[in-house]
Amino acid sequence: MASLPHPQGFLVGAAEAGLKKGGPDLCLIVSETPAATAGATTRNRFFSPPVAVTRARLDAGRLRAIVANSKNANAATGKRGLADAEAMAACAAAAVGADPREVAVCSTGVIGQFLPMDRIRAAIARAAAGLSPDGWPRAAQAIMTTDTRAKDAGRRVRIAKADLALRGVAKGVGMIHPNMATTLCFVGTDAAITRPQLKRIVRLAAERTFNAVTVDGDTSTSDTLIVMANGAAGGSKIPANSADETKFASALTDLLQELAIDLVRDGEGATKVIEVAVAGARSEAEAREAARKVASSNLVKTAIYGCDANWGRIAMALGNARAVFAQERVAIKILGVPVMRRGLPVAYDEPALQREMKARDYISIAVDLGAGRAKATAWGCDLTEGYIRINADYRS
């Protein structure tokens, strides 16, 4: 992690509130000055109180800080949960000298339990006391729930003679089928950019990354993505719709994609990442939905686990997508090997392909719908006995 960049003007801290058995479970991400902010939250109708609070903050578009905890989602907790979320934001605001309306609050973990507010308050104070520019890895650790690895990524990009840094942390390996955003993901950057630009860039980047991954088809009640840009690198404002804006958007999309694929790779019980690239669709939205349909089919997921090049199930899953196409124009490749062409089976060396699938932990499926020029990619993971064991046990 030593080589990941620290965006200037950001301080990060974490502490133990005792929600988790050992290790940090609460974090603070603070911008020294108000940052232009954009983000997205779950579309689940059972959205949690912290999501309700954070939505209002994102609407305002300026943040000084994010406070987040794991192991308790403060979801299905009603008015008391809402008051607790507001109190958590106010406590963090006081600790870092900000207005409570400039603090977003996120909770992830078990649904239906009240937060132990005394311990939360004490942990916020300790996290604030330990704020530092290189606290990001501890924040990544603090938001882990059933994750087995911390997700922490960074990008450097030079724009208009300024060296900009982006840094992001994410969590979530179950209840992952984001709709607008996923799980928790916090990004800080010292780029100078306006809020409307950031909003536009984040919306598209989220569609192409977090909204294109799936672990189990279930959209969480707590999904939140927040991107804060504080301009502390000292560069001039990135002009709207410029080549520089495109460069910044690429770096951000790239960062989010790394974190999103990290989630899938750590998907509950997963042994393989499944990449589904759909081309030849009428629109990018249809391509993405079709790709996601394949990546989230239990039958495709179990076939990949079994190292079975079962293109019949891929065709079945495509047939259930909303995308419009004619089956006689569809082509499918697995690991680059054509298995269907014009909607019909293609002869291929099945034992060789099976060996190849066994040897790899990243299986690419390429589909051409033959209906247009748009394309999109989605990522999922295989479905294994491990997923069953984790979820027949774990109380989420």
Added chain:
Amino acid sequence: MASLPHPQGFLVGAAEAGLKKGGPDLCLIVSETPAATAGATTRNRFFSPPVAVTRARLDAGRLRAIVANSKNANAATGKRGLADAEAMAACAAAAVGADPREVAVCSTGVIGQFLPMDRIRAAIARAAAGLSPDGWPRAAQAIMTTDTRAKDAGRRVRIAKADLALRGVAKGVGMIHPNMATTLCFVGTDAAITRPQLKRIVRLAAERTFNAVTVDGDTSTSDTLIVMANGAAGGSKIPANSADETKFASALTDLLQELAIDLVRDGEGATKVIEVAVAGARSEAEAREAARKVASSNLVKTAIYGCDANWGRIAMALGNARAVFAQERVAIKILGVPVMRRGLPVAYDEPALQREMKARDYISIAVDLGAGRAKATAWGCDLTEGYIRINADYRS
């Protein structure tokens, strides 16, 4: 099975085409006179050639016979598959003295292989030679694929002084998330009813039964439901929109419900049926979609397998439905025990409820959305290591 009724004027036969290791794998269901017919087929865009052929027959609305085979779906087989499906119908028509346009054809099993037409033709001849009024159990056996039990059900109903019989067989325990119909289900009745009436009744009955069950969220390429009514019981025509029509519709819905729940009970790897009854919705369609969302959530299914009264996941799944509601009005019961009221947890005896869940193989979940007066029920099954084992192995 001895006590199940035989609708008059129907003859049923089965034979071995050698697609399956031992046992019948092809069947004929024949009405001695043309029967008013209604049905439904999959909405999967990769629908199979037999589905294409049968759709044209259902549009015409009159059938003399159904010919069906298991173990080979004749799907993703293109023009040759279409010619094979037409040839299969023509062969069956010749064998029973019918017009080929009055014969529906259904194939279920592996995707992407051509039918061995010589063996199919020979088996059709043998099935025709063995036609009998009590052949239904053999037909139920012939259409089984990964099913562990045959699904065969009957109903008797007395309408306008005539004793009417209904008999139905069904198959399918994976790739089950019907859309318009599911899997294969064939029903014969000797009731006298017009085609428009039957069509209306079947549409609603299918929505409330087959379209309300789910095993794995994947809609098959071959789903077909066919109901044939030949009037052979000798009763007078059932008047449209009469109390008698309602009585007939109830008997048919009841029969389809038994078969649909049979599918779920035999769902791949399943140990428990999950019944989700949603009330208080704005419309029956919203209630059904919400119920199905809960019944098809991998996280709910694994929780039920783990005998965990995990209402948080039920709330999460409801939140992902299209149904409109306010979370603070939602109530949830598991096996009759209130676990959520007004969107908040309710204290309950958790060890007692867990013991109860362990003891039962039918888990009822009752939801009140508090948004209206409509209700609907859906049925699913738990998700276990058995499902993974079956589907990491089986080539469908």
